Amino acid sequence: MTDLSVDLGFIKLKNPVIAASGTFGYGLEFAPFMDLKKLGGFVVKGLYFSPREGNPPPRIAETPSGMINAIGLQGVGVKNFADEILPELKKYDTSVFINVCGEDEEEYARVVDFLNGLEGIAAYELNISCPNVKKEGKCPAQDPEATYSVVKRVKEISRCPVITKLSPNVTDIVEIAQSAEEAGSDAISLVNTFLAMAIDIETQKTKIANVFGGLSGPAIKPLAVRMVFQAASVVNIPVLGMGGIATGGDAVEFMLAGASAVQVGTANFIDPDATIQIIREIETYCKNQNIDRVEEIIGKVQI
Numbered sequence: 001m002t003d004l005s006v007d008l009g010f011i012k013l014k015n016p017v018i019a020a021s022g023t024f025g026y027g028l029e030f031a032p033f034m035d036l037k038k039l040g041g042f043v044v045k046g047l048y049f050s051p052r053e054g055n056p057p058p059r060i061a062e063t064p065s066g067m068i069n070a071i072g073l074q075g076v077g078v079k080n081f082a083d084e085i086l087p088e089l090k091k092y093d094t095s096v097f098i099n100v101c102g103e104d105e106e107e108y109a110r111v112v113d114f115l116n117g118l119e120g121i122a123a124y125e126l127n128i129s130c131p132n133v134k135k136e137g138k139c140p141a142q143d144p145e146a147t148y149s150v151v152k153r154v155k156e157i158s159r160c161p162v163i164t165k166l167s168p169n170v171t172d173i174v175e176i177a178q179s180a181e182e183a184g185s186d187a188i189s190l191v192n193t194f195l196a197m198a199i200d201i202e203t204q205k206t207k208i209a210n211v212f213g214g215l216s217g218p219a220i221k222p223l224a225v226r227m228v229f230q231a232a233s234v235v236n237i238p239v240l241g242m243g244g245i246a247t248g249g250d251a252v253e254f255m256l257a258g259a260s261a262v263q264v265g266t267a268n269f270i271d272p273d274a275t276i277q278i279i280r281e282i283e284t285y286c287k288n289q290n291i292d293r294v295e296e297i298i299g300k301v302q303i
């Protein structure tokens with residue numbers, strides 16, 4: 001039997017496959033279709049302090065081998081999550097990660113301060129790849145100093161390990177990854193979506209009301225693998241890789257590039273059982289390659 005468990009230092013996962021934030025609801029929505037406890041874990045939809053409606057529609061568009069979304073971080077807010085959702089999630093024996101959002105540093109701290117009082121959270125995934133008012137239109141993950149500042153602030157108060165989620169919309173992912181590590185982040189996850197745009201040539205209108213959205217799915221996989229490789233080459237904390245993973249082979253590719261675990265996003269929309277199949281396919285790969293422990297392949301790409 002292949003040992004699929006991976007040790008991130010601050011937590012041991014039963015396997016390296018985690019469902020990605022925003023593509024898996026709050027987890028409960030997927031319970032009728034799959035066995036949640038078979039997952040390495042899942043990340044819930046991004047949470048701000050208060051409930052948010054998100055952007056007006058249309059806010060999703062299909063593109064070749066991918067999709068653009070501009071949901072705008074619709075969410076129930078921390079209080080509703082704590083009262084109505086988290087107690088239900090405790091019934092499932094898997095790691096629950098909370099995607100933490102903020103309009104500014106104060107809000108990130110407020111959300112974390114509130115969540116600190118709750119049980120049953122494996123770690124916070126700090127979504128610093130979302131729009132922020134502090135630096136006109138930029139998110140913290142697009143600036144090394146802003147990344148350092150928000151991660152440090154959250155680490156000072158956090159009772160849970162912190163995974164910092166990075167944006168691919170940068171010139172140099174290495175300096176951002178290093179800033180997150182220097183500020184004390186326990187791990188990094190990447191990538192969030194690529195800023196993108198699509199136009200309907202019949203109506204001559206943008207396909208997304210917000211004009212821009214984030215591109216995800218298989219179209220971004222080679223870009224994401226490159227960024228995971230670059231980031232994993234410079235940091236000493238675990239890297240969680242994602243971007244277009246749809247098969248066990250895709251997950252293995254990210255792990256060879258240096259990811260200790262992977263997240264699966266858009267593939268969940270095509271098949272709600274995608275994560276389970278990916279776990280099975282990773283196991284088959286390991287068996288075929290005579291690999292006893294999946295951890296053996298992390299960072300083993302040959303150049």
Ligand SMILES: Cc1cc2nc3c(=O)[nH]c(=O)nc-3n(C[C@H](O)[C@H](O)[C@H](O)COP(=O)(O)O)c2cc1C
Pocket residue numbers: 020021022023045046069071073099127165191192193215216217218220242243244245263264265266267
């Ligand atoms: C509809 C949708 C909503 C998303 N919402 C969030 C979110 O709330 N927080 C976050 O950090 N990432 C969010 N993401 C980004 C994904 O978690 C993931 O980083 C990205 O989609 C790349 O992985 P994929 O190609 O496997 O989907 C969202 C992605 C999609 C497609």
